[in-house]
Amino acid sequence: xxxxxxxxxxxxxxxxxxxxxxxxxxxxxxxxxxxxxxxxxxxxxxxxxxxxxxxxxxxxxxxxxxxxxxxxxxxxxxxxxxxxxxxxxxxxxxxxxxxxxxxxxxxxxxxxx
Amino acid sequence: xxxxxxxxxxxxxxxxxxxxxxxxxxxxxxxxxxxxxxxxxxxxxxxxxxxxxxxxxxxxxxxxxxxxxxxxxxxxxxxxxxxxxxxxxxxxxxxxxxxxxxxxxxxxxxxxx
Numbered sequence: 001x002x003x004x005x006x007x008x009x010x011x012x013x014x015x016x017x018x019x020x021x022x023x024x025x026x027x028x029x030x031x032x033x034x035x036x037x038x039x040x041x042x043x044x045x046x047x048x049x050x051x052x053x054x055x056x057x058x059x060x061x062x063x064x065x066x067x068x069x070x071x072x073x074x075x076x077x078x079x080x081x082x083x084x085x086x087x088x089x090x091x092x093x094x095x096x097x098x099x100x101x102x103x104x105x106x107x108x109x110x111x112x113x
Numbered sequence: 114x115x116x117x118x119x120x121x122x123x124x125x126x127x128x129x130x131x132x133x134x135x136x137x138x139x140x141x142x143x144x145x146x147x148x149x150x151x152x153x154x155x156x157x158x159x160x161x162x163x164x165x166x167x168x169x170x171x172x173x174x175x176x177x178x179x180x181x182x183x184x185x186x187x188x189x190x191x192x193x194x195x196x197x198x199x200x201x202x203x204x205x206x207x208x209x210x211x212x213x214x215x216x217x218x219x220x221x222x223x224x225x226x
Contacts (some may be wrong), residue, residue: 104156
């Protein structure tokens with residue numbers, strides 16, 4: 001079945017550590033996205049990528065980094081510079097950016113302990 | 114700049130009653146509009162979308178929405194609520210030719226037996 005796989009589902013991080021969230025898609029989509037979800041705030045865009053080896057900052061990119069070395073993969077690293085990393089992180093992909101619907105993964109819940 | 118406003122962070126209806134979830138948007142150019150549904154600890158799933166053409170859009174699970182340009186609205190409705198409709202619903206907008214989708218803060222729907 002085609003889809004988007006995020007792993008792990010739950011992740012615990014100690015303060016000061018970097019952690020990497022995985023996102024893989026087999027939909028052959030060009031565009032991929034990372035969103036952060038906090039209660040009552042909807043989804044906020046962290047980074048997006050329209051094509052391999054290219055990505056752009058979203059609205060809340062500070063403290064995060066990404067790479068897009070393969071079409072199928074778009075990992076997100078939450079660095080120690082992110083002051084409040086505890087949140088639900090959602091990865092998505094679409095055929096292209098803009099007017100096509102996004103397909104979402106099941107999310108990763110990150111908790112700083 | 115685009116924005117999306119969902120009126121009411123929580124809506125409660127009785128089973129069998131009409132569901133109405135409100136969404137207003139602002140966009141300087143014709144928008145593409147989406148409704149997504151999210152069940153607890155899961156990703157988002159597309160309910161329906163408006164791009165061009167007919168302003169009344171039918172989606173999955175009996176939901177529909179009407180694009181009203183004069184009112185800058187895209188309200189989601191369902192004639193008869195079912196217990197399984199209890200979830201969080203997100204309205205989203207992308208401007209024509211744009212690369213970013215803006216999500217509303219979400220409306221949590223409760224269905225009472």
